[in-house]
Amino acid sequence: MDMPVRSPWDGYRPKPEGSEDAVYDKCGVAGIYAPGEDVARPTFFALYALQHRGQESAGIAVSDGAVLRCHRDMGLISSIFTEDTLAKLPGHLSVGHSRYSTTGSSILYNAQPLMMHSRLGWFAIAHNGNLVNTHELREALTDTLVPTSASDTDVMARLIVEAPDDLMEDRVARVMQRCIGAFSIVLATETQLFAFRDPWGIRPLCVGKYGNGWVFASESCALSTIGAELVREVTPGEIVIVDQHGLRSRMIETEVKPANCIFEYIYFSRPDSQYKGRELYLARYQMGRELAKEHPTDADVVMGVPDSATAAAIGYANQSELPYIEGLIKNRYIGRTFISPDQSMRAQGVKLKFNPLTANLNGKRVVLVDDSIVRGTTSKQLVALLRRAGAREVHMRITCPPMRHPCFLGVDTATYDQLIAANMTVPEIKATVGADSLAYLSLPGLVSATSRDRSEFCTGCFTGRYPDGIHEHLGDVVRAAEGVLADPALRG
Numbered sequence: 001m002d003m004p005v006r007s008p009w010d011g012y013r014p015k016p017e018g019s020e021d022a023v024y025d026k027c028g029v030a031g032i033y034a035p036g037e038d039v040a041r042p043t044f045f046a047l048y049a050l051q052h053r054g055q056e057s058a059g060i061a062v063s064d065g066a067v068l069r070c071h072r073d074m075g076l077i078s079s080i081f082t083e084d085t086l087a088k089l090p091g092h093l094s095v096g097h098s099r100y101s102t103t104g105s106s107i108l109y110n111a112q113p114l115m116m117h118s119r120l121g122w123f124a125i126a127h128n129g130n131l132v133n134t135h136e137l138r139e140a141l142t143d144t145l146v147p148t149s150a151s152d153t154d155v156m157a158r159l160i161v162e163a164p165d166d167l168m169e170d171r172v173a174r175v176m177q178r179c180i181g182a183f184s185i186v187l188a189t190e191t192q193l194f195a196f197r198d199p200w201g202i203r204p205l206c207v208g209k210y211g212n213g214w215v216f217a218s219e220s221c222a223l224s225t226i227g228a229e230l231v232r233e234v235t236p237g238e239i240v241i242v243d244q245h246g247l248r249s250r251m252i253e254t255e256v257k258p259a260n261c262i263f264e265y266i267y268f269s270r271p272d273s274q275y276k277g278r279e280l281y282l283a284r285y286q287m288g289r290e291l292a293k294e295h296p297t298d299a300d301v302v303m304g305v306p307d308s309a310t311a312a313a314i315g316y317a318n319q320s321e322l323p324y325i326e327g328l329i330k331n332r333y334i335g336r337t338f339i340s341p342d343q344s345m346r347a348q349g350v351k352l353k354f355n356p357l358t359a360n361l362n363g364k365r366v367v368l369v370d371d372s373i374v375r376g377t378t379s380k381q382l383v384a385l386l387r388r389a390g391a392r393e394v395h396m397r398i399t400c401p402p403m404r405h406p407c408f409l410g411v412d413t414a415t416y417d418q419l420i421a422a423n424m425t426v427p428e429i430k431a432t433v434g435a436d437s438l439a440y441l442s443l444p445g446l447v448s449a450t451s452r453d454r455s456e457f458c459t460g461c462f463t464g465r466y467p468d469g470i471h472e473h474l475g476d477v478v479r480a481a482e483g484v485l486a487d488p489a490l491r492g
């Protein structure tokens with residue numbers, strides 16, 4: 001049974017009722033090559049540090065140089081792996097994955113790493129990102145095998161299986177040239193570890209030194225967790241190969257310019273992860289300062305929605321010379337469960353996740369800093385929660401521009417009809433969420449907080465212009481989706 005893919009939307013799976021109003025990254029990946037060591041355990045801890053990137057399923061594949069074994073399941077890393085399962089994964093070479101699905105449904109069938117077999121032997125592949133030409137690639141496949149998975153990763157893996165080359169690195173290079181979209185990938189054969197990244201570098205991927213071996217991970221926080229040292233990012237368009245001869249690199253030919261996802265700075269990545277030699281915490285703090293410069297508020301206190309907006313709220317407070325307070329206590333374990341709340345609990349909305357600190361809020365004019373507004377439902381509940389706790393005024397300040405366009409590149413940001421900023425003006429959103437005022441950080445302000453140039457980023461979900469070389473392939477899908485916008489003045 002094949003599953004037809006007709007557009008980048010294909011396989012889109014609406015969030016289940018009661019799930020959070022938020023943006024979700026697709027996945028985290030990690031891979032280790034450490035001669036003489038069993039690497040299942042450090043791979044587990046690297047994935048554990050990347051748990052925020054995907055909480056639906058996870059897996060680890062390990063090779064001892066002769067046999068590649070894999071264990072994967074639904075759930076959190078800590079619930080999937082035990083001492084017993086790790087002991088059954090001996091070997092010095094691994095890849096691991098934690099998943100949030102944006103294509104393919106959330107079932108074990110789609111969990112990664114995917115295990116595939118070619119005439120070169122077995123390989124395991126783990127992918128963060130989303131291709132936008134999956135349909136064309138799938139059409140071009142000649143095999144008649146039942147797919148191991150419904151995801152775009154499955155299509156890439158099958159292209160690797162079908163490639164005629166005698167070396168895996170040539171197969172990888174050939175397939176990379178054909179794939180359009182976001183892919184940060186780790187791949188293990190029985191004897192080699194590969195890490196490769198799309199030429200745009202949309203999703204992150206870094207390389208570190210781990211003892212006498214090497215480690216790859218979506219974010220540098222995973223390296224720190226296992227005591228590895230960050231060396232550098234995998235360059236967009238690069239294939240890094242590690243085997244008994246050590247580490248080497250090759251670049252694929254490409255004319256596209258890198259376009260990192262700017263949302264990694266705003267929300268997805270952990271604040272202790274580094275990009276371009278700088279911890280993201282500093283960028284988020286600076287976003288708060290820029291926001292305060294652009295949109296000062298006559299208020300008594302500043303608070304952030306924990307935890308992702310904390311750094312920005314502190315930046316906002318410092319720039320405005322207002323006291324920073326904690327106004328919400330977050331249950332850090334909610335959303336990390338597969339037990340669905342019942343209807344009465346669902347009706348309580350964010351109360352499952354946050355409790356207000358009445359003593360800090362009562363009678364205060366509050367600036368509430370958040371990283372984004374997706375559908376608006378969470379913001380509305382938060383504003384109501386703060387008012388019930390006694391806040392006299394609630395002024396929302398958002399550390400990015402309005403999200404008016406969906407992401408097609410590995411992030412679940414909702415569709416045009418679900419995105420509140422695609423369908424309402426800022427004053428209308430303010431009224432809908434019930435805030436006393438609402439203001440967003442401008443795109444120049446956001447970019448300035450990253451200390452990088454705007455040309456280095458994908459900003460598609462704010463501007464509707466996706467990176468050159470990808471935008472053109474979205475074609476009809478984007479144009480059709482743009483038609484959903486009621487008011488052209490809302491765009492860009």
Ligand code: SF4
Nearest residue numbers: 261262407458460461
């Ligand atoms: S569209 Fe937005 S979320 Fe998607 S890759 Fe571009 S900046 Fe990131």
